Amino acid sequence: MPYPINPDRNIPWNDLPELPISEELYRNIDVYEALANAKAALGRLQGRSIAIPNQAMLINTISLQEAKASSAIENIFTTDDELYKAFSEERANEMSSSAKEVLRYREALWFGHDFLKNSEQFSEGYFRVVY
Structure with missing residues (x-):
């Protein structure tokens, strides 16, 4: 292993490699x-996606679930029911604060996606905008 991993999540770990990380950390078997496995899975999904009448619904569901899971790491919890209700409603004042936060995370996720799609590269500017 090119650098040690902190085995105890209760102890701060400040030995992260400097950015950009060296290629040997990610160019390996x-x-x-x-x-290759991810590419094959995406190929299978693309083959099955023809059976889904509204593919945007699948993509929105995946991004909402990712936002929910990532927000839970920061102790922001919401139920699927509450999240989908908040996503489908226009009235922001009726949403819980946790649902609003998850929806903001989802919007940031899509913003980052669009930024990378248009610029086609990671840069310091990307991280400043997304942060």
Whole structure:
């Protein structure tokens, strides 16, 4: 392993590699195998996606679930029911604060996606805008 991993999540770990990380940390057989598996899974999904009448619904569901899971790491919890209700409503004043926060996270996720799609590269500017 090119650098040690902190085994105790209760102890701060300040030995992260400097950015940008060196290529040997991500150009290896394990990463390439995972990439090949992900590419195959995406190919299977693309083949099955023709059966989904509204593919945007699947994409929105995935981004909402990712936002919900990531927000839970920061102790922001909401139920699926509350989240989907908040997503489908226009009245922001009736949403819980946790649902609003998850929806903001989702919007930031899509903003980052659009930014990368248009610029086609990670840059310091990207991280400043997304942060």
